[in-house]
Amino acid sequence: MRTSIATVSLSGSLTEKLTAASRAGFDGVEIFENDLLASPLTPEEIRARCADLGLTIDLYQPMRDIEAVPADEFARNLRRARHKFELMHRLGADTVLVCSSVSPLAVDDDALAAEQLHQLADLAQDFGIRVAYEALAWGRHVSTYDHAWRIVETAAHPTLGTCLDSFHILSRGSDVKGIEDIPGEKIFFLQLADAPLLAMDVLQWSRHYRCFPGQGGFDVAGLVRHVLRTGYAGPLSLEVFNDVFRQAEAGPTAVDAHRSLLVLQEAVGAAALPRPVVPTGVAFAELVTPDTEPVSALLTALGFARTARHRTKPVDLWQQGEARILVNTGPSVPRGGTQLAAIGLQSPDPAAAAERAEALLAPVLPRRRAPEDAPLDAVAAPDGTELFFCGSDRWRTDFEHLAHTPAATDVHRIDHLALTQPWHHFDEATLFHRSVLGLHPQESVDVADPYGLLRSRAVTNADGSVRIALTVGAAPTDDTVRAQHIALATDDVIAAARRFREAGGHLLPVPANYHDDLAARYDLTDEELKTYRDLGILYDRDAYGVFRHCYTQTVGRVFFELVQRDDGYRGYGAQNAPVRLAAQHAMKAVTGG
Template identity: 70%
Template structure:
């Protein structure tokens, strides 16, 4: 279907918005009146600019507080409308959005509203313009889509139809199935926005917290399906009021917006892009560092062994069980120290995974390689993390580890003699997102990789709050926690982390501690509280206290975890899941963050 977006959804000037929308690949735009009013471009210049970019102007909006008013107000409203029709003719727009009135002067009289809207439609028809009447969720007398449709039906004019807005329908809890009772030719326009469930005034909810399809909690695929079954054939158009989007780069916001519509079409069974190829686990995590010695010592203390050196690049392979860490000295940021820059994702079909990523507008990264290098495709996640699609040790696909020559030495001073610590694989990774990319990242991992997003959580930090949302495969083979700092710049000082799985966390923690890795000290108060909350086996609590291990449980099982000190922008978490535990120990995040702040201020973390 044709894809459109309202200019209010993006930051920048009107000209910049049009450029971003066209570059992303949209077919058309809704021109928000304030954008035109503020623009130095005349309506004719805007029309020409849109045409040059290959964009249609699908809607001009909004026209407010028109219907069910006294005669003198109606006369003024019709004069106002005539002037707007003249602007629309210059603009080349032939559809005007009229919102249900919120004016105190409006009367609760459907017959009067229908008669006056008919008069407006008659005026509009003379200019070759149609009117799309929309029920605002906070309309004074008309606040539901079925009520708006009854008025349109009573007005009975070919130039008058209805506009359906997903936010106004779903935020009120209205049943969208009734959309199928509206003749498709009378649905003049369909506006789409998602939103998280929030207990707040609907106007404030609408004005600040809308998001793109797939980033919130609404069933937009179901609503679109009802409209299509009713016979709607117009554009799928995004109208999103969001404080973050209005500050973010318009170009990447427009790409994120179009990705959401492509994914929505797939969910509504209106299109069939290449199917998602869900990764089954982690092939590797890659750290970049100018000074590798601190990371080498930490990896050695964790029981990792350096097993390979890349044949053509300054990259080392460290392994323990099925956990693999790449240590890269090329392109590292000298200011930050070690940082997590790339993830290798085990994929059953790497080529198909790339095709899926391209269809969802994920940037495929060029890879500089010699003729001897194993082909390995990568895409960029919203935060810049490189995601490689791999198949490790499979006879039917090139193995990326073939790029590494075996090494016999095990560098690292005291850590050189550390035995394996019982680590089996990478359980999950936590990626701190730039504050204005959090929703984009959630949609990216869901739509591009086919991961399932969990509920977003607000977690307390000693210096504020941060949001966290996990995405995971249905079988839990791949888990990624997406975190976002409270505001601009804060993500630059918040480390990423890699969680390593073990089957015996107490034994693993002791081996790590005994071979030089400092585990994060946890407050005694935490264990006093733990004792109050859980009836634990004798001696279990003292073991947790001794080793700095935190504890959580859910309906499926138990979770034990502990942390290393932070090196640069990276630290490691050691985790043990028993009985099918599905979470990430989120209730312990506040304790961990406070302990990290304390360790940093005491010089216990290296930055």
């Protein structure tokens, strides 16, 4: 199907928006009136720019407060409409959106509304323009799609049809089955937006919190299925008002937007994408660092050994059990020092995984390899983290084995990876990991950092062998360099923590008050508590089991966590995160780090 996006959904000048929409692969745009008014380009120049960019102008919007008004007011409205039709003619746009009136002058009279819309359509016809009438959820007298359709049906004019908008329909909880009663050729346009399920004033909700399909809580796909059954043949068009997108760079937002429509088309059977290939484990995590010394010291204290080195690149493989960490001194490292740059995902079919990622607009990375290296398919996640799809252990043949063996066997694999997302792109990250990698998003949780609230959401595969925790600040701060971390699974966190400390490692100190509170909340033995206190081990329980964990100091932007999950505990110790964050801030205040 053709895809389109309203210019109001993107940030920047009109030409920036058009460029971003075109680059992301949209076929057309809805031009929002305010974007045109503020543009120095004439309508003819905008038309030419769109043509150059391969974009059609699918809708001009909106016209407001047109119908069901007194005759003198309607005469003024027709005069205004003529101006706009002339403009649209210059623009080469053939469909205009008319929103149901919110004017205090409007009367509750469907017959009058139909008659006046008929007159408007007559005028539009002279300009070769179609009028798409849409019910705003907060329309004064017309606020549901079926009511708008009844008026259109009554008006019975060939150039008058209806526009359906998923936000207006789903925010009111309307029954979407009724959509199938509308003949497809009378649905002139379909606007799509999702939204988080918030109980708030619908106008505010609509103006500030819409998001792309699949990022919110609405069943947009369900609605689209009903629309498609009518025979609707117009574009799927995104109209998203969102305070965050207004600020974000237009290019990535447009890509995110277009991806959401591809996923939606797959969901409704309107497009076939390469099937999802869910990763089955974490092959490795790759750190880039300007200085191997502190990372090596930390990994050594954790019981890892440098077991191999890459034949052609400055990359070492550190290993313990099935946990593998690559330490790469090749690329230049951005500010903040050592960081988690790449993740290797075990994949049953790497080529297919990469193919799906590419189809879903993930940037495919050049294979930085020597001719003899094993090919590795890789794409970039929205936060810039590189994701490698590893089909077998063949990638390890690029590494030359060293004689070292790990000093310990406490750690058996990577439990999870925690990635701080750039502000503006949190919902995008979730949709990416869900649609591209086929991971399941868990509930989003709020975490109080001493200097601001964080939101955190994990994405996992079915057996929990791949877990990625995505975190973002509730608002951007200057503290853009937040830490990422690698959590290592152990069956005995106490032994692992002791060993780490004996090997010279420093665990993050945990305040005594925290452990006093544990004593109040749980029936732990004195000995157990004393051990947790001594080592700085944190404790959590959920409906399934128990979680015990502790943290290393931070190197650059990265730190490690040792975690022990017992009896099927499913969480990530989010309850303890504020204590960890406060301790990390306190360390920074002391070390100036």
